[in-house]
Amino acid sequence: MKKSYKIDVDCANCANKMEDAAKKTAGVKDCSVSFMSLKMNVEFEEGADVDAVMKEVLKNCKKVEDDCEIFL
Amino acid sequence: MNKKQKKMLIRIIIAAALMIALHFAYDFFGEHRTEEGEIINEWAIREPVWFILYMIPYLVVGYDILRKAFKGILNRQVFDENFLMVVATVGAIAVALVEQNGDYTEAIAVMLFYQTGELFQSYAVGKSRRNISALMDIRPDHANIEQDGELVQVDPDEVEIGTVVTVKPGEKIPIDGIITEGRTTLNTSALTGESLPREAGEGDEVISGCINMTGVIKLRTTKEFGESTVSKILELVENSSSRKSKSEDFISRFAKYYTPAVCGCALALAILPPLFLMIFGKGMFWGQWIYRALTFLVISCPCALVISIPLTFFAGIGGAGNAGILVKGSNYLEALSKTGIVAFDKTGTMTKGVFEVKGVHHSSIDNAKLLEYTAHAECMSSHPIAKSIIKTYQEGVIWKTDPDTGIAVPVPSTDKKMYRGEHRIMKDRVGSVEEIGGNGIVAIVDGREIVAGNRKLMDMKGIEAMVCHYVGTVVHVAVDGEYAGHILISDVNKPTAREAVAALKKAGVRRSVMLTGDSEKVAESVAAELGIDEVKSELLPEDKVKAVEELLADKKPKEILAFVGDGINDAPVLSRADIGIAMGALGSDAAIEAADIVLMDDDPAKIAKAIRISRKCMTIVYENIYFAIGIKLLCLILGAFGIANMWMAIFADVGVMVLAVINAIRALFVKKV
Numbered sequence: 001m002k003k004s005y006k007i008d009v010d011c012a013n014c015a016n017k018m019e020d021a022a023k024k025t026a027g028v029k030d031c032s033v034s035f036m037s038l039k040m041n042v043e044f045e046e047g048a049d050v051d052a053v054m055k056e057v058l059k060n061c062k063k064v065e066d067d068c069e070i071f072l
Numbered sequence: 073m074n075k076k077q078k079k080m081l082i083r084i085i086i087a088a089a090l091m092i093a094l095h096f097a098y099d100f101f102g103e104h105r106t107e108e109g110e111i112i113n114e115w116a117i118r119e120p121v122w123f124i125l126y127m128i129p130y131l132v133v134g135y136d137i138l139r140k141a142f143k144g145i146l147n148r149q150v151f152d153e154n155f156l157m158v159v160a161t162v163g164a165i166a167v168a169l170v171e172q173n174g175d176y177t178e179a180i181a182v183m184l185f186y187q188t189g190e191l192f193q194s195y196a197v198g199k200s201r202r203n204i205s206a207l208m209d210i211r212p213d214h215a216n217i218e219q220d221g222e223l224v225q226v227d228p229d230e231v232e233i234g235t236v237v238t239v240k241p242g243e244k245i246p247i248d249g250i251i252t253e254g255r256t257t258l259n260t261s262a263l264t265g266e267s268l269p270r271e272a273g274e275g276d277e278v279i280s281g282c283i284n285m286t287g288v289i290k291l292r293t294t295k296e297f298g299e300s301t302v303s304k305i306l307e308l309v310e311n312s313s314s315r316k317s318k319s320e321d322f323i324s325r326f327a328k329y330y331t332p333a334v335c336g337c338a339l340a341l342a343i344l345p346p347l348f349l350m351i352f353g354k355g356m357f358w359g360q361w362i363y364r365a366l367t368f369l370v371i372s373c374p375c376a377l378v379i380s381i382p383l384t385f386f387a388g389i390g391g392a393g394n395a396g397i398l399v400k401g402s403n404y405l406e407a408l409s410k411t412g413i414v415a416f417d418k419t420g421t422m423t424k425g426v427f428e429v430k431g432v433h434h435s436s437i438d439n440a441k442l443l444e445y446t447a448h449a450e451c452m453s454s455h456p457i458a459k460s461i462i463k464t465y466q467e468g469v470i471w472k473t474d475p476d477t478g479i480a481v482p483v484p485s486t487d488k489k490m491y492r493g494e495h496r497i498m499k500d501r502v503g504s505v506e507e508i509g510g511n512g513i514v515a516i517v518d519g520r521e522i523v524a525g526n527r528k529l530m531d532m533k534g535i536e537a538m539v540c541h542y543v544g545t546v547v548h549v550a551v552d553g554e555y556a557g558h559i560l561i562s563d564v565n566k567p568t569a570r571e572a573v574a575a576l577k578k579a580g581v582r583r584s585v586m587l588t589g590d591s592e593k594v595a596e597s598v599a600a601e602l603g604i605d606e607v608k609s610e611l612l613p614e615d616k617v618k619a620v621e622e623l624l625a626d627k628k629p630k631e632i633l634a635f636v637g638d639g640i641n642d643a644p645v646l647s648r649a650d651i652g653i654a655m656g657a658l659g660s661d662a663a664i665e666a667a668d669i670v671l672m673d674d675d676p677a678k679i680a681k682a683i684r685i686s687r688k689c690m691t692i693v694y695e696n697i698y699f700a701i702g703i704k705l706l707c708l709i710l711g712a713f714g715i716a717n718m719w720m721a722i723f724a725d726v727g728v729m730v731l732a733v734i735n736a737i738r739a740l741f742v743k744k745v
Contacts (some may be wrong), residue, residue: 008079010190011190011193011194011196011325011373011375011378011379013153013324013375013378013379014326016324016378017152032315032316035197035382037201037386038201064147064171065149066140066143066144067140
């Protein structure tokens with residue numbers, strides 16, 4: 001399943017870091033972050049609990065980039 | 073500017089003012105020493121005070137960087153630009169402290185410029201983001217539907233299929249549908265880049281996103297909002313930057329190794345040369361080498377690259393979208409610039425895909441009469457050829473003989489009365505009609521037997537048919553068993569097709585190939601007219617895939633093969649080619665799905681334009697890569713030899729970034745490309 005989220009982040013490199021962090025989160029099959037359109041497209045693993053996974057993604061993103069935001 | 077940016081601006085101004093004030097104050101109230109190091113002015117403000125005073129602007133402008141760097145270290149994200157800035161500035165302050173020269177200005181200035189650069193970048197990116205979304209502002213806000221005799225505005229998402237929606241002048245058509253009432257002129261420029269307005273009336277299919285310009289129309293929706301053209305396009309545009317190009321990947325990989333590498337070099341620069349000098353007994357120069365290492369760090373920020381490359385692609389895709397060319401990802405925009413071979417589909421791509429009566433040959437009866445009989449005989453048929461004959465008849469054409477060839481050619485009549493009166497199909501004139509499957513029709517019109525069809529039908533009826541030397545589909549006609557002549561029908565080339573092929577060649581396309589299911593004779597003649605190099609004709613859809621595979625095997629390494637089709641029947645070919653370009657694909661979901669680039673109108677000239685846009689975009693990308701890396705390398709070398717000071721380093725970082733961003737935004741302007 002794929003879902004798209006609005007994000008807020010300050011720099012392009014930070015967006016790349018968020019992408020890496022999200023990809024490493026359990027339950028996320030693939031992810032791409034577009035700094036330009038401020039969007040995060042997440043593809044979830046089969047049967048993953050979307051809300052829980054996204055909370056984890058946000059936590060991991062916060063770790064690598066302190067002032068990023070994902071609007072869940 | 074948003075709130076965050078305004079706050080940043082205020083911080084920068086305060087810090088800059090404080091720094092300048094302190095700099096002058098230091099000249100007056102600072103310690104002045106003789107060459108022996110004795111303080112001349114006893115009343116001067118002493119050292120720790122200056123340090124504390126200078127820390128105020130430093131913290132004002134840089135506290136968030138310090139915080140981020142600290143958090144980064146806690147989260148094991150050591151080598152980022154925040155860390156670099158902190159090490160560089162804290163280092164510079166430390167050097168100033170140790171050398172007791174009171175020169176803290178440099179550290180503050182570095183931080184100040186860095187923050188100014190970041191502010192500029194976030195402003196520029198925000199601005200271009202808004203510009204590009206304004207270009208693609210096709211999202212309708214509401215739909216007017218009638219409830220209890222009153223018009224109510226509802227969310228387009230809530231409108232069900234088959235609902236009648238009213239669109240007033242100035243509003244966007246919210247959902248795809250068919251006009252049931254009213255006539256109007258539509259502005260499709262936001263969708264197709266075509267500036268000429270389109271007329272639409274009852275029964276016409278209209279797509280969402282067009283702007284209704286003149287009249288009130290009512291339309292019956294044929295799709296849900298989520299399935300409508302406008303939603304499909306928005307989805308495509310919004311997701312386009314998520315497919316990253318090779319250049320973008322290169323830059324993010326580059327940044328990953330680059331920063332730690334530069335940090336290592338800086339460390340080596342700070343430790344090794346002084347150590348070396350010490351071993352050889354030349355004395356210690358720690359301060360000088362540490363300063364050089366710090367300069368190194370300031371130069372090293374990869375921001376210019378990391379920001380400008382994706383921004384260029386984003387701007388390029390946005391600009392292309394505004395010209396009616398939807399690119400599904402930066403990777404396709406990048407690949408398109410290397411196009412060396414273009415394969416075309418014929419019908420619907422290079423030709424209009426509609427049949428037109430080209431002429432009547434060898435007629436033994438009056439041309440108009442021949443057309444009249446044939447039109448009546450074919451009046452029950454829905455075959456495209458029959459339709460074109462009926463249409464030509466109804467338009468009330470005048471026959472003019474071409475002086476060169478002696479063929480009668482239809483010329484549209486200007487007399488409107490003919491259309492309404494004489495040239496109407498009257499079904500009561502038609503008696504029995506018999507369709508001879510795939511070959512033609514035998515019908516009784518005005519009591520006379522009309523046989524209209526191909527050569528086979530003529531042979532079956534024992535009528536001797538004349539051979540036609542022209543290219544196209546030929547309908548032979550016989551009246552009461554006597555051969556009466558034949559009607560030549562053919563597809564029409566698109567008016568811009570010839571220019572389009574020439575423009576492609578000019579844009580560096582080495583080989584153009586036409587793939588078509590049509591007969592060899594037709595294909596050859598179209599290719600010759602348009603200037604296409606090669607033709608592969610009489611191909612079934614699966615043969616087209618094979619033909620494309622052959623071309624793929626034959627291409628030079630790194631060369632890209634693009635296939636252009638109209639999206640009907642060629643979805644497999646679109647996905648097999650390196651780049652699939654679907655044209656005039658508005659409303660055709662399959663084509664939008666399968667293609668990598670979608671031309672929203674059906675103008676073949678857009679293919680070359682798309683290539684030129686991608687070339688411009690790639691030129692900018694390479695300019696930025698070479699420029700940024702070049703300047704940085706130069707400054708790194710100068711810095712290592714102690715020629716570049718920290719001020720030059722700041723230019724190498726922030727200046728290059730600002731220039732690269734400005735250059736990147738150029739990709740947005742594609743009107744004259």
